[in-house]
Amino acid sequence: MKITDILRAEHSVFHNLFDHIEATAPQFKSLAEVKSVALSLTRSCPHSHTEDELFIDPLEHCFDQIGQKETFITNTR
Numbered sequence: 001m002k003i004t005d006i007l008r009a010e011h012s013v014f015h016n017l018f019d020h021i022e023a024t025a026p027q028f029k030s031l032a033e034v035k036s037v038a039l040s041l042t043r044s045c046p047h048s049h050t051e052d053e054l055f056i057d058p059l060e061h062c063f064d065q066i067g068q069k070e071t072f073i074t075n076t077r
């Protein structure tokens with residue numbers, strides 16, 4: 001299995017997870033519940049780090065040329 005297949009499969013999981021969060025978030029009763037979900041998303045998967053290493057960093061020099069620098073490069077990195 002290729003790494004891109006794994007990343008694609010993880011995207012499918014994230015889409016379902018985000019749909020679930022979108023549906024259930026209006027019932028959250030506290031900020032702690034929101035923070036708990038956010039924390040579980042950020043700590044549960046090295047997905048973004050893997051994408052950065054394999055795709056974003058090697059292609060970073062091309063983003064400005066195609067007018068997409070702000071799309072791919074965020075202040076969170």
Ligand SMILES: [Fe+2]
Nearest residue numbers: 011047048051
């Ligand atoms: Fe991704």
